[in-house]
Every structure is written in structure tokens, then in C-alpha cells.
Amino acid sequence: MDERSALAMLSTSLSAAGDDAAVVDDLAITTDMLHERSDFPAGTTRETAGWRAVGASLSDLAAMGADATCAVAVYAAPAFEEAALAAFVRGASEVCELVDAEYVGGDLDHHSEFTTATTAVGHADEPIYRSGATPGEAVCVTGVLGRTAAALRRFAAGDADAGNELFRFTPRVAAGRALRDHASAMMDSSDGLARSLHQLAEASDCGFAVEWDRLPVHPAVDAVAESEADRRECAAHVGEDFELVFTTPDPAAAVAAVEATGTDATVIGEVTDDGVLAAGEPLPDRGYTHGETE
């Protein structure tokens, strides 16, 4: 059983699973585990790891239109080195501060490989789910795509400073909150734009038609992309950019609401009846799956 089948199984037995975060009563909650080998390229500082791991969970709250109350992390490593642990806590605290959440520590455990399990909790009075998109609406993204793809190239080239800089992203909690009155469906782009569109399509029983030349691409991608095809790969498939992908019946109002929080938003196409197309061609449901790529 691969990861997606296993998650699907969890989702059928547990009603709240299957969205970016679970919603129980007035709370949204989400948890993730990250590993040194698969998630933190050589050169990633422990501060960046703390930032990114906690940030990924905060992004899941953002994707529900929830606020972010607090986050915890389990820090598991072969040894507890004070400088590394302090750096992790600093990164985790910094990304929480960016979204008005509190990092409240967590648990420690011995592990042969550096591993962290993070959980974030917030209030979700009006959660936005993946289901809810209607044909004719616009589909949009916040910020720019390809940031993580560019970071991975930088790490691979030995430029760890640039990689770490790109790896520390701002979770879109404020934008997600601003979209509560505007978005009909939403998720974050942690698995890449292409896979996100497929998942929204499945949850909303719709399709999408997006245009390549509308995608907002991070300038760092242009510096590393070897071809137009490579550029598209970076923007649509590598993923882990933690931007919001959302649909809306009123794109002008939705974009303005996001922009009021200091983040860009871009209309990249429209909701259709079925199929996920980019410039009229099928956009494959391909992205980051643990253990398959990287």
C-alpha cells in the first residue's frame, strides 16, 4: 500500500481526515513528520529545519482559513546538542511569530536520524475545505511558485546560504483568514500546484484549466531553470512552496483581500467541469511523494 492509498484508507474510516487539517468543534489541527534524509538537504541549518517543519503545519492551518494559536514539535536526534536544539527552537519560534502563533516546545526523543514531528492548532470558525469549487469560478494562487525547487538546486550546488534563505517561507495564515469570505475551496501547494489542482478537482468534483504564462514564478527559478520545460517542472511539480491554491466566484475581491495582508495573489485559470489542463494539455497528477523523488 503506498502512502496515498493508506491516507485514503484513513480518510474513509475517519470523517475529519483528508483535508489539510482536521476540524473538530471550533479547532483545526494538523500534524506532519519530516526527516533529515527526505526533507532537509545537506546544508539545511537546524534553524531552517525548525522554521520549515513548524511552518509546514502552520501552512495547513492557513489552508483551512484558520488562525494559528500554537505549535509543538517533537525533536528526535541521535544526540541533543545544545546549539542545534537552540537553533531549532529559534527557527520554530520565528515562524510562529510571523503568524501570531506561540511555539510552546514539545518533546525530545533519541533517533538515529534527525526527525521532527510538528503539530499546529488554531481556531477555525468558518473552515474552507477542498470541496466547494464550482465550474466558472476563478482559480488563484498566493505568492510565487518554485521557491523550494530553486532552493533544492541551490543546496545541490553547495550554496547553502541561498538554500536556507529560500527554505524559510512565510505561512499564508493572514491570507487564508482574509479568504474566508471569498474562497469556495482551498488547500496549500505542499505537494505542488499540479497535484493540488488534481486534489481540489477530486474533492470538488470539477476540473481546472490554467495557463502556463499566468503562473507567478519565483525569480530564483529563472536563475536556475535550464529550459522552459524545466521552469514549468519547478513551478508546478516540485512543490513544497506552501502557497495557497484557492477558487473564488469573485477573483477581484479575493485578490484584493489577500493583497491587503501584504501577499500577492494571482488568477491562474478557471474551474471547469472536468480534467486538469494547462494551456489546453493535460497536466499530469505528479508531484512530490515521500521516497519517490528528491
Place this chain on the structure above:
Amino acid sequence: MDERSALAMLSTSLSAAGDDAAVVDDLAITTDMLHERSDFPAGTTRETAGWRAVGASLSDLAAMGADATCAVAVYAAPAFEEAALAAFVRGASEVCELVDAEYVGGDLDHHSEFTTATTAVGHADEPIYRSGATPGEAVCVTGVLGRTAAALRRFAAGDADAGNELFRFTPRVAAGRALRDHASAMMDSSDGLARSLHQLAEASDCGFAVEWDRLPVHPAVDAVAESEADRRECAAHVGEDFELVFTTPDPAAAVAAVEATGTDATVIGEVTDDGVLAAGEPLPDRGYTHGETE
């Protein structure tokens, strides 16, 4: 740096850390990671593992006097076998049902060793901390001690059925809630009674004097203990019983409040100025530490 030093470091940099659960606004949150090798003896079913891992987090909420809203878990294993995953979810869901919480799934990850990271969240309108005990008060425990020690002996003897039965405990959420108006300090006994008393003493700047013959010991301990010393080891040091250890100025009222929830509570001694004594002798600060003992 050992685990306790590292946790102490986290605690000084993060105000909310250091109790059983962190409290932020009206929420209590706690997270833990458990591993097959250190936490689940050979013979532990995946259902018991799910129950116990999620139960340990629910117990941390109980120790704050919080209710339990929901729990999540990361399930990390070398492969996702449907039967094992379904059993884990079943155990996790069952223990949540016992305390009126909802198990809402979580994340999956590949890992060479079966590992689970669990997080529980609840509302804590009047949290009970470890600090707050005053000399002259009574110190009490819920339920009985030594359940896990007996389970470990059963697993070691190849009697996995008895071990699994003993390993599935009821988190004391109802008792913890009932103690909100009665307990001055509280924590759970996950590190053993002895270490819990030392931690309460440190947090409350007090001491304890308990009596061996007052300790409520699980009948399964009597069936396996080789001597009176061994019986005391099982009851006070092995730990992971997930009972509540609390202090109160009015033990009769506190015991009655716990008993009204269907759980026993027993006065085991009193709060003193300093020192942790059992029958007048120092009770060593020794218990379960990951990697040191079972």
C-alpha cells in the same frame, strides 16, 4: 546533554514548556513520540500501540485538568500494511472515545522502525500546574500503580494477551476535570511515582512524605513481584501508569470528586517542607528515562 537537561533548556527559553501540557489561550496541547524498540515490547499489537500512544497524550491533558477535544498521530513504519494501520487507528479511536475526544487521523511517513508521534488538544479553562502544592496538604494518586510494570513482565514471559490487556489504560481525563476545584498541583505518573513526586517537589518548592503501605498497587503486580522490594520498584519507579498524582488541601472532597467519575483515588502521604521520603527514608529520583530502562 541528556534528555532532562535538554528539556530544561527548552523550558527556560519557552515559558509554556515544562508542565505536562502547554497552555495557550484556552487550549492545552501536548505531543510525544514513541518507538517500537523503547516503548512497545515484543508482542504489543498495533491496536494496543495506537491506544497507548494516543492515551499517553490524553493523559497529559488530564494532568492539566483539561478536557480532551481531539488527538492526531503520525504513523511511521517501514511499510503501510492495511491490517496494522487499521488496528492502530482502531486503538487510537477507542481510547479517544473513552474520554469523549475525537481521533482525527494524522500523517503517514516511512521509517525504518515503527514510530508514532501523537498530539492531543483540549480546552483548559482552569489549568492545574505542577506548582501549587503547600506543606500540610495531602498527596494522592488515582487508580492503582504498577500496571505497566506488570505488563512488561507479562510481555517478557511471552504472555502477550495479558500484556496487551494491561497496556490499554483509561486516561484520567474525567478525574482530572473533577479535580479542578480540589487539586493544588497535579501531574501524571508517566515517569513513575517517585520521579513525579520529585518533579512536583521541584515545581512547588516543597517536599513529600509518603507511606509504602498506603500505595494502591495493581493486583497484577502481586502476581509477578518476586519480593517486597521488587513490588515497590514496580509501584514507584517503573512508571508509565498514567495515573494522576495530585495534592489537595481537602483530601476527602478531592477523593469523593474523583470517585464520582468512577475512578479510585487514594491519599498516600502529605506535602512537607522539603525532601521526598517514603516511610521516612529518601525515595530516589529514579524512574523511566528513554534509553536507560524499560
